[in-house]
Amino acid sequence: MGEFGLIDRVVERLGTSPSVLLGPGDDAAVVLVPDGRVVVTTDVLVEDVHFRLDWSTGYDVGRKAAAANLADVAAMGATGTALLVGLAAPPDLPVSWATDLADGLRDEAARVGAVVVGGDMVTSERIVVSVTALGDLGGRAPVTRAGAQPGDRVVVAGRLGWSAAGLRMLEHGGLPIEALVEAHLRPTPPYEMGPLLADLGATAMCDVSDGLLADLGHLARASGVHVDVESRRFERDALLGKAVRVIGGHPLDYVMTGGEDHALVATVPPGVVLPDGVLRIGLVRAGTGVRVIGWKPTAQGFEHFT
Amino acid sequence: MGEFGLIDRVVERLGTSPSVLLGPGDDAAVVLVPDGRVVVTTDVLVEDVHFRLDWSTGYDVGRKAAAANLADVAAMGATGTALLVGLAAPPDLPVSWATDLADGLRDEAARVGAVVVGGDMVTSERIVVSVTALGDLGGRAPVTRAGAQPGDRVVVAGRLGWSAAGLRMLEHGGLPIEALVEAHLRPTPPYEMGPLLADLGATAMCDVSDGLLADLGHLARASGVHVDVESRRFERDALLGKAVRVIGGHPLDYVMTGGEDHALVATVPPGVVLPDGVLRIGLVRAGTGVRVIGWKPTAQGFEHFT
Numbered sequence: 001m002g003e004f005g006l007i008d009r010v011v012e013r014l015g016t017s018p019s020v021l022l023g024p025g026d027d028a029a030v031v032l033v034p035d036g037r038v039v040v041t042t043d044v045l046v047e048d049v050h051f052r053l054d055w056s057t058g059y060d061v062g063r064k065a066a067a068a069n070l071a072d073v074a075a076m077g078a079t080g081t082a083l084l085v086g087l088a089a090p091p092d093l094p095v096s097w098a099t100d101l102a103d104g105l106r107d108e109a110a111r112v113g114a115v116v117v118g119g120d121m122v123t124s125e126r127i128v129v130s131v132t133a134l135g136d137l138g139g140r141a142p143v144t145r146a147g148a149q150p151g152d153r154v155v156v157a158g159r160l161g162w163s164a165a166g167l168r169m170l171e172h173g174g175l176p177i178e179a180l181v182e183a184h185l186r187p188t189p190p191y192e193m194g195p196l197l198a199d200l201g202a203t204a205m206c207d208v209s210d211g212l213l214a215d216l217g218h219l220a221r222a223s224g225v226h227v228d229v230e231s232r233r234f235e236r237d238a239l240l241g242k243a244v245r246v247i248g249g250h251p252l253d254y255v256m257t258g259g260e261d262h263a264l265v266a267t268v269p270p271g272v273v274l275p276d277g278v279l280r281i282g283l284v285r286a287g288t289g290v291r292v293i294g295w296k297p298t299a300q301g302f303e304h305f306t
Numbered sequence: 307m308g309e310f311g312l313i314d315r316v317v318e319r320l321g322t323s324p325s326v327l328l329g330p331g332d333d334a335a336v337v338l339v340p341d342g343r344v345v346v347t348t349d350v351l352v353e354d355v356h357f358r359l360d361w362s363t364g365y366d367v368g369r370k371a372a373a374a375n376l377a378d379v380a381a382m383g384a385t386g387t388a389l390l391v392g393l394a395a396p397p398d399l400p401v402s403w404a405t406d407l408a409d410g411l412r413d414e415a416a417r418v419g420a421v422v423v424g425g426d427m428v429t430s431e432r433i434v435v436s437v438t439a440l441g442d443l444g445g446r447a448p449v450t451r452a453g454a455q456p457g458d459r460v461v462v463a464g465r466l467g468w469s470a471a472g473l474r475m476l477e478h479g480g481l482p483i484e485a486l487v488e489a490h491l492r493p494t495p496p497y498e499m500g501p502l503l504a505d506l507g508a509t510a511m512c513d514v515s516d517g518l519l520a521d522l523g524h525l526a527r528a529s530g531v532h533v534d535v536e537s538r539r540f541e542r543d544a545l546l547g548k549a550v551r552v553i554g555g556h557p558l559d560y561v562m563t564g565g566e567d568h569a570l571v572a573t574v575p576p577g578v579v580l581p582d583g584v585l586r587i588g589l590v591r592a593g594t595g596v597r598v599i600g601w602k603p604t605a606q607g608f609e610h611f612t
Contacts, residue, residue, distance in 0.1 A: 026382070027511075032343055
């Protein structure tokens with residue numbers, strides 16, 4: 001099957017939406033942007049760096065690549081509308097892997113009402129999946145990383161540490177805890193919380209892709225503030241507690257430094273009533289850097305996640 | 307130098323524009339879309355497939371990757387506004403190669419007033435450069451490949467065959483003709499002609515990336531028409547004439563089948579006065595397929611370009 005045959009097979013699996021004026025098949029796609037401003041971000045996933053073919057199906061990689069980008073869009077306070085995908089892959093890649101990838105992208109995009117509107121397919125030795133997401137602010141001001149103010153509360157929506165613990169379990173080779181492995185292979189960012197936190201007045205926000213402390217470090221630096229994380233705020237995570245008996249460390253090691261869950265961390269002014277699913281975890285102060293109160297990382301091995 | 311150090315070095319080389327509300331460094335960029343519709347396209351370039359490190363500098367690859375995408379935007383009748391770049395590269399990639407790439411992207415984007423607004427950098431064995439371009443229609447209807455009507459004239463803007471002849475000269479190993487090699491390494495699409503042809507009433511348009519006949523084939527299929535290309539319309543190309551004495555074939559072989567010059571081919575209704583730089587090359591008729599009047603491909607070796 002040539003390049004164009006494969007493209008046809010992939011395109012026929014993709015849906016459409018009222019936002020898409022022109023979908024795949026022309027020189028470019030045309031997408032409605034009623035807001036007059038478009039949010040746009042791109043992420044690249046590389047075989048054996050970001051995913052392994054013996055752990056992830058094409059469907060998993062599609063879900064994960066879409067999730068990483070749509071979480072970035074949500075972290076601006078926006079809602080994803082469209083994805084573009086570049087696939088570089090060996091000529092002997094099974095057609096089913098590419099169509100599974102398309103299904104994964106489509107299904108994850110559908111969680112926010114977005115669709116795949118275009119892409120490119122080329123040859124390479126290893127699989128590289130590059131996804132670009134567009135998003136709509138719906139009239140909101142974008143929430144950057146730079147607006148946190150002393151006195152703001154630090155809040156988080158979504159899971160923390162599950163993806164890293166799931167990866168460690170896969171690497172460990174023992175009997176894995178399925179929910180954690182799934183969280184690594186197919187993270188489920190809390191997309192709807194991005195616009196919701198923006199509407200509640202979030203002063204800064206970012207998605208947790210590098211790890212909570214690392215990403216709060218980016219936020220603190222961009223905002224010119226200090227962040228205190230209060231470890232007592234985190235409820236005991238039963239699954240992580242079970243996992244560390246196999247993979248070592250303390251549950252909070254994974255919560256604090258595990259990346260790729262694509263939770264959303266934000267700062268909100270004092271007095272904001274937090275909706276269900278949003279946990280207060282700390283406080284913004286004058287100064288620089290991030291401090292965790294009540295936790296010291298287990299001796300070794302966690303730089304890996306930061 | 308870690309990932310973030312390299313990103314800082316790259317970002318500091320990029321410019322900005324009034325269209326960019328938020329540039330690199332946050333979860334996503336925010337770009338103005340006054341038209342309310344955004345044109346978007348993506349292309350992936352792979353080391354040793356689309357470029358060779360012994361022939362192309364990082365700067366060349368940046369120019370070429372930007373050009374391929376911005377030409378797709380122009381082919382819709384739009385003007386590029388923003389680029390995003392994903393770079394997958396070996397850890398030992400010289401920093402200068404990445405900064406040269408950024409310079410090339412910046413300079414090519416500047417030809418249309420676009421800027422680089424975001425990206426991602428990851429590790430891989432071979433270099434993969436994935437670029438996404440956004441564009442603005444400025445109130446125009448997008449010109450797809452599907453609107454050609456019997457009776458329309460087929461017109462072209464930009465060079466044809468130079469990139470393919472330049473590539474053949476590089477492969478041949480003899481003393482190359484510099485202008486043709488440059489056309490291959492750093493194509494110069496006639497961006498401004500995209501919106502201009504749209505304003506003149508172009509009924510269909512696409513960029514010539516696969517080769518004139520191949521891309522006219524896509525246009526004919528999408529429009530449900532037949533296209534006659536009249537070889538007598540093409541002026542004798544002195545440089546191609548000189549080149550074929552070394553690399554073989556006939557100049558028209560390169561003109562008809564050479565890709566990657568990113569010329570624009572369009573169909574316009576009869577009676578349109580063509581501006582300077584736009585050449586009439588054929589006629590749209592009822593039927594299917596593409597026929598060339600007055601040319602037969604030289605015996606072998608040109609499938610490579612189709």
